[in-house]
Amino acid sequence: MRRRRPGWRDSVGDAALALVLLAFGLAGTAPSAAERGVTADARAYALVVAAALALAVRRRWPFATLAVAAVTTTAYLLLYPYGPILVSFLVAVYTVAVHRPLRPAAVGGAAALALLTVHVFAGARPPGLLGLMPAAAWVVVPFAVGTTVRLTREATARNRAEEARQLADGERLRVAQEVHDVVGHGLAAIHMQAEIALHLLEKRPEQAETALAAISRTSKEALDELRVTLAVVRRGDGTAERAPAPGLAQVPVLRDRLAGTGLPVTVDVDGEPVTLPVAVDLAAYRVVQESLTNVLRHAGPATAAVRIRYTPTEVDVEVTDTGRGTAAQGRAGGGSGLAGMRERISALGGSFDAGPAEGGGFRVYARLPVEERP
Structure with missing residues (x-):
């Protein structure tokens, strides 16, 4: 599927999302840390800010955004307990799954998961093996949702392309039938009249002249009708001024x-x-x-x-x-x-x-x- 470059609306939306998650992270980091007896200092807020602001370019550079989110989130979890920064990480994983093909997206998600699990065995308060499941969930769930959304979009795009192709094929068939009917009838009549003219040319030239006049009239009528048909096809909307359809x-x-x-x-x-x-x-x-x-x-x-x-x-x-x-x-x-x-x-x-x-x-x-x- 051809990759679509993000437009200005996408960029504005991503910037707005980044600001919302930034506000959420700044407001929720201190209470989340305090619940576990930890004080959120300037270093914690710097990591939260970096993870959130990276999302402003998430559709333009999904892998770079995921790398920043993974590094800052891992650094945060090595020093502090779980907090709102994980939401920014979740969005980064989802973005890679939605906007990039499955294989490279899976590689990026696996690398992010490997980096995130570092805090399970190291850091100020490592949760140990029990922490593997929630750590994996923060990657697997958004990745699965993003992949499903991407596959659904691709299937919808394919269906639309197939419908457009079928409509185009149907229109080509309709035009071919119209041209066949107009040209085929005209040429058959002209051929018959020409045979008559050739047969009468030497013996009864005055009747041959009548046949030739009929050829001229038939060819003009066929050309006029063909011109009308092609004019409507070129206009495509059927509004061209023309004689009524036969x-x-x-x-x-x-x-x-x-x-x-x-x-x-x-x-x-x-x-x-x-x-x-x-x-x-x-x-x-x-x-x-x-x-x-x-x-x-x-x-x-x-x-x-x-x-x-x-x-x-x-x-x-x-x-x-x-x-x-x-x-x-x-x-x-x-x-x-x-x-x-x-x-x-x-x-x-x-x-x-x-x-x-x-x-x-x-x-x-x-x-x-x-x-x-x-």
Whole structure:
């Protein structure tokens, strides 16, 4: 995990903590020593001050802070009984465990523990072996708490990074699907119109001119829609001024555009059209667009029929053709064709089906809820 440099707020917080522990140490050292019949002199207060003030830079230099706290606390315990200085030592151990990797932090904690246990066997009033347990507790407990906090923070950071990666992957997939739908349909229509133009160029040049005009119009429309899609991606907030997103209302325009490619398309609407959420309307339109594009690419000479049925709770979209209904048509587009349509519909809470029709040809069917999934 990348180490974060402490900011000015961290420094101010550390300085404030150091002053609080300094005040606590100055106020509590004399009473704590007096309880055990010892008088706290200037040397005791100097050690308390040094241990507390070292915490002002605890996040910037954790190991240096721990070294100062360990040395001053050990010196204090060699001369005086337990006192408030141990709180400063505890905070220093916790800081190393939180802000440094486990292995170097463990080495630092072990060194601090070894130094602290000196007073168990030496000094004015050594407690002996019975003092090992409380001495170890002043290191083990804050180290365990600090390690737990650090691991929790790292896990949270990893989860956030993973969520951000998943969101970015989802956005890339969405953009890829949009670009595929726009460019794929436009290029398929242009290819078909170009084939017609080449076929008619020598025998009937006036009809070839019509096909070339259709190519020009189709390419302009595809470029305009692609420009809009990329503009929204660049802005990232969806507030760019642009034409409304395509929807089922544009299906007749799509039908007229494909008429110039030699693909007759009929559109049948059943029920009273309702205002759909933008995502639902766009997904339904893309189903029609991608299905008709696949007909152009794979069905051979064929006709196509689009049926749209509105109900109070759902909208059904069905596209059938009279073409070959080949396996290639069923696999059309790979991850961005039928599979992409299925993912788009499923994400909105709908159902999707595609396959050869009973009477020949190919059938694509999608059912979408009128209300977008929250």
